[in-house]
Amino acid sequence: MATGRTHRPATRSRGIPEATVARLPLYLRALTALSERSVPTVSSEELAAAAGVNSAKLRKDFSYLGSYGTRGVGYDVEYLVYQISRELGLTQDWPVVIVGIGNLGAALANYGGFASRGFRVAALIDADPALTGKPVAGIPVQHTDDLEKIIQDNGVSIGVIATPAGAAQQVCDRLVAAGVTSILNFAPTVLSVPDGVDVRKVDLSIELQILAFHEQRKAGEEAAAEAAAVPAAATRGDSADQGPDGDVPAVMPA
Structure with missing residues (x-):
């Protein structure tokens, strides 16, 4: 996150939104892993899953790069690696x-x-x-x-x-x-x-504090679920002890 500075427009010079720029390294990491496994093409669904985003957002992001893939084939992995590396300025040291x-x-x-x-x-x-x-x-x-x-x-x-x-x-x-x-x-x-x-x-x-918040929330939800389950179980137990008309059945003689 940028801090301590005057806000500037949330777009790059080529009109790519900052949110898209922030996701490009995620796509590049996933694509690099595919390239290392010699995978030639990848579908938007597969790449989106590997990058942790939804496929519609991925396709929108790639449209800013002028890359739309080929229907039924997907995206060329090596070309996308080059495209994103160039956009991020990684074609130089x-x-x-x-x-x-x-x-x-x-x-x-x-x-x-x-x-x-x-x-x-x-x-x-x-x-x-x-x-x-x-x-x-x-x-x-x-x-x-x-x-x-x-x-x-x-x-x-x-x-x-x-x-x-x-x-x-x-x-x-x-x-x-x-x-x-x-x-x-x-x-x-x-x-x-x-x-x-x-x-x-x-x-x-x-980042750890944010994780702690989520852990606390999950623990609270689990406690609430357990508390809600107790009265329900007690109610089921009471009804099981009652007769067909709701009366407590008489004790049968031995």
Whole structure:
């Protein structure tokens, strides 16, 4: 979610809605898996199920790309991979810097999916002098004093912030001043950026809290269902003890 910035129109320059843009990576992930299994074509229903959306929404999304598939055949997997990759700007390598090489930053640096998805970790940056020069995922950590030079030397336009909350805004300001125009923020705080800079926030605690809400709701529904079942069972038990006219039958002598 974008935060701390003036709202801009919810469309891209080619008229693709932001909601569709947000689903394109889901389609690309599903298509890449099919491509790796050498599946040549896929129906809208199969691809929608793999991406977790309904097929009508998928067909509408693909219409923005000018891709309509072939009736009775479906969509060409390799062509769709190319189309979506091109639309997302993944036909080139994007240099990325990660600022904040604590546990989370180091885990991100070690993530092997960047290269296969069009991204290259150009530099790892941290304020701790003890980390300077130490390799993480084969890349030596550089000090934040050199942040601006690192950005300029590597032509970086995408920055990842994995610092503590208190340092995130200052790091963000320096990244933006150095020319970074897109930021992925893992710090648990809202960043303020000028218009023209895009921020995506990843907050694991918020996602867990949302899951906790759903778990609580499900537990409440189960408790309510069990409570409703008790009177019904009791009523059935009372009627079973009654005679045909509703009277309690007399005890038969032994």
